[in-house]
Amino acid sequence: MESVMKTSDLNHHRIKTNGIHIHVAEKQGQGPFVLLLHGFPETWVSWHHQIHDLANHGYHVVAPDLRGYGDSDSPPSPSSYTMFHIVADLIGLLDHFNQQKVFVVGHDWGATAAWHLSLFRPDRVKGMVAMCVPFFPRDPYIKPTLFFKQSFGDDLYINQFQEAGRAERSFAKYDHLTVIKKFLLINQTDVLIAPRGMEIIDDMEIPSQLPPWITEQELQIYADKFQQSGFTGGLNYYRTMDLTWELLAPWQGSKITVPSKFIIGDKDIGYKSFSKPYIEGNVMKTLVPDIEVVILEGHHFIQQEKPKQVSDEIISFIQKLVLD
Amino acid sequence: MEGINHKMITVNGINMHIAEMGEGPIVLLLHGFPELWYSWRHQILFLAAHGYRVIAPDLRGYGDTTGAPLHDPTKFTTLHVVGDLVALIDAIGADKVFVVGHDWGAIIAWKLCLFRPDKVKALVNLSVHFSPRNPHLKVVESFRAMYGDDHYICRFQEPGEIEAVFANIGTKQVLKKFLTHCDPDAFYFPKDDPFGDKYKSPVTLPSWLTEEDIDYFARKFEQTGFSGGVNYYRCLDLDWELEAPWTNAKVNVPVKFVVGDLDLVYNIPHAKEYIHNGGFHKYVPLLEEVVVIEGAAHFITQEVPDEVNKHIFDFLQKF
Numbered sequence: 001m002e003s004v005m006k007t008s009d010l011n012h013h014r015i016k017t018n019g020i021h022i023h024v025a026e027k028q029g030q031g032p033f034v035l036l037l038h039g040f041p042e043t044w045v046s047w048h049h050q051i052h053d054l055a056n057h058g059y060h061v062v063a064p065d066l067r068g069y070g071d072s073d074s075p076p077s078p079s080s081y082t083m084f085h086i087v088a089d090l091i092g093l094l095d096h097f098n099q100q101k102v103f104v105v106g107h108d109w110g111a112t113a114a115w116h117l118s119l120f121r122p123d124r125v126k127g128m129v130a131m132c133v134p135f136f137p138r139d140p141y142i143k144p145t146l147f148f149k150q151s152f153g154d155d156l157y158i159n160q161f162q163e164a165g166r167a168e169r170s171f172a173k174y175d176h177l178t179v180i181k182k183f184l185l186i187n188q189t190d191v192l193i194a195p196r197g198m199e200i201i202d203d204m205e206i207p208s209q210l211p212p213w214i215t216e217q218e219l220q221i222y223a224d225k226f227q228q229s230g231f232t233g234g235l236n237y238y239r240t241m242d243l244t245w246e247l248l249a250p251w252q253g254s255k256i257t258v259p260s261k262f263i264i265g266d267k268d269i270g271y272k273s274f275s276k277p278y279i280e281g282n283v284m285k286t287l288v289p290d291i292e293v294v295i296l297e298g299h300h301f302i303q304q305e306k307p308k309q310v311s312d313e314i315i316s317f318i319q320k321l322v323l324d
Numbered sequence: 325m326e327g328i329n330h331k332m333i334t335v336n337g338i339n340m341h342i343a344e345m346g347e348g349p350i351v352l353l354l355h356g357f358p359e360l361w362y363s364w365r366h367q368i369l370f371l372a373a374h375g376y377r378v379i380a381p382d383l384r385g386y387g388d389t390t391g392a393p394l395h396d397p398t399k400f401t402t403l404h405v406v407g408d409l410v411a412l413i414d415a416i417g418a419d420k421v422f423v424v425g426h427d428w429g430a431i432i433a434w435k436l437c438l439f440r441p442d443k444v445k446a447l448v449n450l451s452v453h454f455s456p457r458n459p460h461l462k463v464v465e466s467f468r469a470m471y472g473d474d475h476y477i478c479r480f481q482e483p484g485e486i487e488a489v490f491a492n493i494g495t496k497q498v499l500k501k502f503l504t505h506c507d508p509d510a511f512y513f514p515k516d517d518p519f520g521d522k523y524k525s526p527v528t529l530p531s532w533l534t535e536e537d538i539d540y541f542a543r544k545f546e547q548t549g550f551s552g553g554v555n556y557y558r559c560l561d562l563d564w565e566l567e568a569p570w571t572n573a574k575v576n577v578p579v580k581f582v583v584g585d586l587d588l589v590y591n592i593p594h595a596k597e598y599i600h601n602g603g604f605h606k607y608v609p610l611l612e613e614v615v616v617i618e619g620a621a622h623f624i625t626q627e628v629p630d631e632v633n634k635h636i637f638d639f640l641q642k643f
Contacts, residue, residue: 018459018568082566084403084565084566084567084568084569085565085566085568087568087569088568088569088571091568091569091571092459092571095571095572117569120439120569120570121569121570121573123573140336140411141337246404247401247403247404247407247566248403248407249336249403249404249406249407249408249410249411250403250406250407250410250436250439250440251410251439251440252336252407252410252411252414253410253414254440254442
């Protein structure tokens, strides 16, 4: 992993886009161009395996730190973190690299960003891979936090993350490495709901041994970044879910027309207990008519846990579209 | 207005009033500021008589449409208004519709085409051309730089301010002044004329606008006030921020554009070059026709209704 961090054939840029600066890691290649979008609480580094694997196939790979993360800017207000802001950041990146139409791979919040990039600007997306977070239909009447409250109660992590400062205060009881471990090493499979009166971070356990797919040093790299940036930027995405929902009214009932692949680990949080029927069902296929679903063995941070399998799935998806 | 049916439909969290008439392919008519469904009275009768099902809503914040929080300008973005219309199209069971827009209705129509081209068969837009987003310059600032602080768009920004000026002038008088404005120059509300005295001079109504027409508008605006409509202007910069994903995006819907040569929007510096010399076509590649009506000003749906009727009908016929 250090070789990816220090290697001289990875370029780092701070690019002015949509009124802010976004840091990206880039591995040049003859193409095609692939944008890799991380989730919470991660950075571009989550993709270090895929950057290497895709580059070996000659792809031109760009992995940004999304707005609010890593070495990118973190505007202070939650309302600067709607999907409209995030997608516009990405459009600016594509314009910077002179790319008219690209492949996009997103994990977690990065998947949400990829879905919305495909929804808003299908003319800029050749194909997309979403990992762990499917494209859900918009309820015309019920905003997300209310839906989550009704389905899972006030102590679902998403609802606990709503109040400004609350999650930050609960995280601050731990050092940054511990917080990162609590998230990245998640091996519970049910939905993340804290017991009444408890903060979610207090209820998350760290396994006694690190799993084989990540090292203490790698985890420290994330911890150091979040020590610099804080968690507020990343948490603001959750805090803006209702506003994004409200502004998405024009896309009520809209389909994703871009060729898509969805990848999830069978032990991902809430997969078996909540999202499996949806992922296997007809609603998603109707909403995303051109979708291929792949279930891997693994947990939430799947591109790091099963790097070769994820890389292979991305490459085979892109190759098929390139040959068509 | 015989034969016009009035309905209330719940869409996107508001209660939208629509005027509806006729049977056939659906044509959605979108009014501007400071207007109502009523501005389309001539087009509704004509198009319904010529085989179309015409639907003219009172847009969010106007007329008999209720439910939008008039004191919260942030609820009047183009995303909200287009959301209302997408819900309306779904509610009436349509898949794809014809759209005709004027003034703010034209702006909303452009955005509907950008966001949901799958919902629009073809568009006839009146008065306001499509303007590409400038990523380096916010909208209000661009008007301030071009026209100064007293320009109506600048004076509309501060919540409550222009409402107080309008209250001083009087609702009916405000409407008379706006609807009969045939000046290619913009509206100004100088700060040193806080009571809007310059707008108090008597208005002789033109032949195309009767006292009954004015009374209808005045009744509705006395009920609602002007905040709803003015809030659209207060969202110009928020719209600019939220519409960033569509920087340089094109309108990919067949379009006919109609404007009066005395229209203040047509007479914005450089607008004519943009409209006629290729800029407009670059952003609206399916722009099929541009029509300039000589001697007509901004409120053309009421000023030259027969010509507007014909231009709309001739275009929609092609699809």
